[in-house]
Amino acid sequence: MIKTLKRLGAYMGGRKWLLPCSVGLSAVHGLLALVPFVLLWLVVRTLLTAEGNLAQTPLWDYALAAFVVSVAGVALYFVVLMCSHLAAFRVETNMRRRAMERLMRAPLGFFDTQSTGRMRKIIDEDSAQTHTFLAHILPDVAGSVVAPIGVIVLLLAVDWQLGLASMLPIVGAFAIMGYMTNPKNNDFQRLYLDAQEKMSAEAVEYVRGIPVVKVFQQTVFSFKRFYNSIINYRDLVIQYTLQWRSPMSGYIVAINAFAFVLVPVGILLMAHGSRPSVVVADVVLYVLIAPVISGNIMKMMYLSQNLFMANEAVERLERLTSVVPLPESATPKTAESFDIRLEQVSFRYEGAERDAVSHISLTIPEGKTVALVGASGSGKTTIARLIPRFWDVREGCVRIGGIDVRQIDRGELMRNISFVFQNTRLFKTSILENVRYGSPDATIEQVNCAIDLSQSREIIDRLPQGLHTVIGSEGTYLSGGEQQRIVLARALLKNAPIVVLDEATAFADPENEHLIRQALSHLTRGKTVLMIAHRLTTVRDADNIVVVDGGKIVEQGTHDELMALQAHYYKMWNEYQKSVAWKL
Numbered sequence: 001m002i003k004t005l006k007r008l009g010a011y012m013g014g015r016k017w018l019l020p021c022s023v024g025l026s027a028v029h030g031l032l033a034l035v036p037f038v039l040l041w042l043v044v045r046t047l048l049t050a051e052g053n054l055a056q057t058p059l060w061d062y063a064l065a066a067f068v069v070s071v072a073g074v075a076l077y078f079v080v081l082m083c084s085h086l087a088a089f090r091v092e093t094n095m096r097r098r099a100m101e102r103l104m105r106a107p108l109g110f111f112d113t114q115s116t117g118r119m120r121k122i123i124d125e126d127s128a129q130t131h132t133f134l135a136h137i138l139p140d141v142a143g144s145v146v147a148p149i150g151v152i153v154l155l156l157a158v159d160w161q162l163g164l165a166s167m168l169p170i171v172g173a174f175a176i177m178g179y180m181t182n183p184k185n186n187d188f189q190r191l192y193l194d195a196q197e198k199m200s201a202e203a204v205e206y207v208r209g210i211p212v213v214k215v216f217q218q219t220v221f222s223f224k225r226f227y228n229s230i231i232n233y234r235d236l237v238i239q240y241t242l243q244w245r246s247p248m249s250g251y252i253v254a255i256n257a258f259a260f261v262l263v264p265v266g267i268l269l270m271a272h273g274s275r276p277s278v279v280v281a282d283v284v285l286y287v288l289i290a291p292v293i294s295g296n297i298m299k300m301m302y303l304s305q306n307l308f309m310a311n312e313a314v315e316r317l318e319r320l321t322s323v324v325p326l327p328e329s330a331t332p333k334t335a336e337s338f339d340i341r342l343e344q345v346s347f348r349y350e351g352a353e354r355d356a357v358s359h360i361s362l363t364i365p366e367g368k369t370v371a372l373v374g375a376s377g378s379g380k381t382t383i384a385r386l387i388p389r390f391w392d393v394r395e396g397c398v399r400i401g402g403i404d405v406r407q408i409d410r411g412e413l414m415r416n417i418s419f420v421f422q423n424t425r426l427f428k429t430s431i432l433e434n435v436r437y438g439s440p441d442a443t444i445e446q447v448n449c450a451i452d453l454s455q456s457r458e459i460i461d462r463l464p465q466g467l468h469t470v471i472g473s474e475g476t477y478l479s480g481g482e483q484q485r486i487v488l489a490r491a492l493l494k495n496a497p498i499v500v501l502d503e504a505t506a507f508a509d510p511e512n513e514h515l516i517r518q519a520l521s522h523l524t525r526g527k528t529v530l531m532i533a534h535r536l537t538t539v540r541d542a543d544n545i546v547v548v549d550g551g552k553i554v555e556q557g558t559h560d561e562l563m564a565l566q567a568h569y570y571k572m573w574n575e576y577q578k579s580v581a582w583k584l
Contacts, residue, residue, distance in 0.1 A: 004311040008130060011094040015087050019134065022083035023142040029076045030143030032069060034150050034289065039066040041158075041285035048277040080139050088134035095127040095317055102321035109390035110323050113350075117204030121197050122320050126313040133310040151292055159282045165265040166290050172254035180247050192240075193312055195233040202226040258290040326392055332409035335401030335416065338497040338528045340364040340387060344396035347386060356382045357551040359396070364544075366497075369529040371539035373572065374548035380532045383548065384500050387530065388417045400498070418496040418523070422503035424483040431460065432467040434486060438494035446493060453522040454489035455515040456482075481516065488519040499524050501531045536576045545569065 009016055039062045046057050100123070103110075152170075155163035206226040266283045270276050342362040348355045357379040364370045372380040385391065386398055389405050398405045405413060418438075426434050435447050442450075447467065451457055459482050463469040469476055478486065491499070501520065517538065533539050539559075546556040547568045554568050562569035 004307055004314070007314050008091055008134065008310065011091040011098070012087055013090060013094060015090045018083045018087040019138070022080050022087065022139045025076060025080045025083070026139040027142040027146045029073060029080055030145075030147035031150050032073045032076060033143070033147060034154065034292070035069045036066045036073075037285065037289045037292070038154070039063075039069070040288065041281065044284050045278070045281035048281050081135070084139040085135045088131045091134055092127050092131050095130065095314070096123055099123045099127070099317055099321050102323075102325075105325040106321075106323045107326050107389070107391055109385060112390075114320075115201040115204065117201035118197055119320065120204070121200035122316050125196075125200070126193070126316050129313040130310045133306040137306045147292060151289055154289065155286060158285060159269075161269060162262060162265060162282055162286055165261050166258055166286050168261055169254050169257040170290075172257075173251055176247055176251040176254060180244065180251070190312065191236060193309075193316070195229070195236050197316075199226075199229040199233050202229045259287055262286050262290075326389055326410075327406065328410060329407045331407075332412070333403045333407045334412060335403050335408060337366055337401040338416065339366040339401060340498070340528060340530070341399045341402075342383070342386070342396070343399065345383075345386060345393045345398060346395040347382060347391060347393050355394070355551055357386075357548075360551075360553060361396075362546060362553065362556075364528055364530060366528050367526055368543040369524060369531060369541075370544045370546060371531045371533060371542035372546050372548055373533065373536065373539060373569070378548045379551040380548050381502055382551075384502055384530055384532055387498075387500065388413060388419070415494075416496050417498045417500060418491040418494050420484075420487060420491055420499070420501050420520075420523075424480070424487045426471055426478070426483050426486060428470065428472045430465075430468050430470050431463065431486060434471070435467075435489045435493055438490035438492070442493050447489075450489040450493040453492050454485050454519040456485045456489050456519075459485065481513070484516055485519060488516065488523060492519070492523050496527075498528045499530070501529065501533075503532055503534065536573055547572070 005019075009019075012019070043059060043062045043066075046059050046062070103119075152163075152167070155166055157163075202225050262283050266279050270279050340363070342360050345360040346355050346358050360379075360383060362370070362383070372383060374380055386393055387400075387405070389398075389410070392406060400408065400413075400416070427437075432444075432447060435450060436442055438450070439446070444467075451460055451467075459478065460466050463476060471478065501524075531539060531542060539545055541559075543558070544556055545559060545562055547554050547562070549568060555562060555565060557565070563573065
């Protein structure tokens with residue numbers, strides 16, 4: 001528990017004092033909560049034992065004191081919860097903030113290996129797991145420990161015989177609780193969180209694939225992983241519930257059995273000469289105050305579970321964000337020119353058995369266009385993503401303007417490179433803001449110029465609010481090709497000297513492909529361009545075509561030179577021409 005509190009304390013910042021303050025006040029509240037029961041007992045005892053005028057007894061004093069103490073207890077508990085909630089919200093907020101800060105420093109390639117559903121679940125929902133523990137469970141534990149001790153002392157002090165009798169259900173309940181809260185049972189909690197995490201990740205992937213499901217008239221069973229994750233979660237929860245059905249039933253019976261024990265003992269005491277009015281008053285006190293222990297036992301029982309859940313939440317979040325940022329040069333350099341050279345570059349993905357690219361040497365002169373072609377999985381995208389440091393090379397180096405990219409400031413490197421990928425990324429905000437991501441300080445005139453060059457003007461003209469139309473609102477959606485043109489407007493506005501194109505026309509229909517190619521001609525004019533394409537007609541005019549196979553460069557040259565070789569590219573070109581000629 002101390003270890004978990006230290007880990008959570010690291011996220012409290014300047015509000016660390018709030019939690020011990022809350023715990024201490026909760027202990028005071030636990031004792032204060034017993035006082036009204038004692039005063040009520042005194043009222044009952046006075047009513048049963050008074051022989052004269054009730055006005056001569058302190059009956060009203062007891063009642064007034066009980067009211068005042070109850071109000072004070074409510075006020076004190078409000079302060080307890082206020083302190084604990086402020087600490088809990090600070091932890092929850094800082095966990096999310098620090099997670100996002102760490103992820104912002106993570107290599108760009110890291111996000112290709114992580115499910116967005118899993119990341120959302122860990123950062124959002126798992127962080128929230130700490131709230132219940134800090135805001136409610138932990139403060140209540142202090143009262144839950146102090147109050148039962150006070151109750152036991154009170155029970156034994158008023159009448160030790162009734163006190164010992166009332167301890168029997170308490171001992172039984174504690175024994176069952178100890179069995180249920182055994183740390184060995186934490187394995188289920190871990191499996192439970194794993195199942196939730198998997199179900200969240202699969203749900204996101206399923207929702208993204210709904211258009212495909214609808215097009216092909218398939219059902220949820222087409223997405224076996226999502227369906228199976230739900231079934232596995234259901235089976236896990238049912239199995240766990242059935243496992244604890246009998247122990248929980250026994251616990252509930254034991255913790256509520258005070259009256260069944262106290263009434264027979266009280267009758268025996270009266271039969272052996274005890275004053276009936278006193279015994280009845282004492283039994284009333286015991287029946288009223290003994291259940292206080294049961295409520296506190298329940299709170300203590302939840303401590304183990306919520307402590308584990310809070311620790312596991314921190315563990316999962318820190319594991320997710322433990323990716324080591326790419327090293328930054330202490331003395332960054334600035335590229336004066338924008339030619340690109342890969343020198344004996346090798347790279348292997350984590351966990352892979354062989355290199356994704358091996359000993360690649362390639363030169364892209366400034367202002368020239370180089371195209372990478374090859375079969376899927378040949379290493380084209382890996383080569384392209386090593387230039388802007390999605391990952392760092394394992395061997396060799398990548399240079400821009402003669403400077404190793406590892407020695408260029410990360411912000412400077414990003415400003416010098418524009419990316420256009422096959423999977424577009426538009427935010428649910430206005431078209432204007434989406435385009436301005438390329439250059440936040442751009443004027444409306446500059447944005448409109450980029451819109452025109454990207455062949456997107458007809459898109460803007462038919463939107464209800466033009467550039468200020470919010471994507472996804474009031475039924476406003478763009479096709480894949482239209483989104484790609486908006487992304488190109490963003491890249492044009494950025495006007496970076498280096499452009500990386502990865503299957504920029506992959507999902508475009510013929511009309512959109514024509515417009516996208518016109519936009520690309522404006523985007524790449526005078527720039528250093530690295531282009532990846534499966535449609536070989538789009539790379540025919542490249543200054544240099546590089547054929548990649550198995551992570552290695554097998555041949556390179558212009559279209560005519562490669563066709564004359566009649567080797568890899570020649571075969572690819574002929575196969576592509578045959579595929580274009582296919583008819584249904």
